[in-house]
Amino acid sequence: MRLITLLVVVAAATVAILHFTFPTAAAVGCPSCYGFFHIADGIYVESTMPSDRGMAAKATVEAARARVRTFYGDLQSRPRVLLCVTDTCYRPLGGGSRGVTLLDHALILSPRGADTAIAAHELAHVELHKRIALWATLLRSIPQWFDDGLAVVVSDDPRYLAPGPNRCRVEPGGDLPNSRAAWIETTETTGLYARAACKVSHWLDTHGGSAGLLRLVASGTYQDLAPGTRP
Known part of the structure; x- marks a missing residue:
């Protein structure tokens, strides 16, 4: 009995510490503590979300999963997906972005992120991080321009990709950021996402598409992606 009580106290203390230091991780660990309701297959929605919007959100996530599965052939990641319907829900968890990922464990979508392309973008991050494994993810072994591209x-995403065989809306141009910090500092007004997507699209064309990417992941060697880009 004392052991059970001690474990409960430790668990409660852990949640409390995470709440004040890493609220995103805390919400993922205990969605109900943050007002999320489980609707299906690892999908949680803010409890104030109307049922019809909840079903629409579920369909959006399933369509997004299908896009990622189509590229990779299968899904190795099964992250928790938390969807906020209000900024009050999302602001302390994701700031001003449309979505945020937590390694390969979870993603949280803002009220502006309940869109198939945006959800698939975040799921694509999670899937890549799952496949390169935790250590490579923590070390940022994949340059940020490649990860986001x-x-x-x-x-x-039609905002950054053109229809047809040549997907580039703009050519990559000069340097692209390697680090997450440098990426965040560069605003979207520079066309960064479109430039990175174009560069990755060219890379895939010359390396056999998704099969080439899987070979790269299997090799665990990503240095060749970095030359010519800034830190």
Whole structure:
């Protein structure tokens, strides 16, 4: 009995610490603690979301999963997906973005992120991180321009990709950021996502598409992606 009580106390303390230091991780660990309701297959929605919007959100996530599965052939990741319907829900968890991922474990979508392309973009990040494994993810072994450019290609986002065989809306041009910090500092007004998507699209064309990417992941060697880009 004392052991059970101790475990409960430790669990409660852990949730409390995460709440104040890493609220995103805390919400993923205990969705109901943050007002999320489980609707199906790892999908959680804010409890205030009307049932019809909840079903629409579920369909959006399933369509997004299908896009990622089509590219990779299968899905190795099964992240929790949390969808917010209000900014009050999302702001402390994801800030001003449309969506945020937590390694290969989860993604949280904002009220502006309940869109197939955006959900597929975040799921594409999660799938890549699952396949390269935790250590490579933590070390940022994949340059950020490739990670985000690939997510655009996998999600088939029409904001940054043109229809037809040549998907580039703009050519990559000069340097693209390798690091997450440098990527965040560069605003979308530079066409960064479209440029990165174009560069990744060219890479896929010359390396055999998704099969080439899977060979790259299997090799665990990503240095050749970095030359010519800034940190």
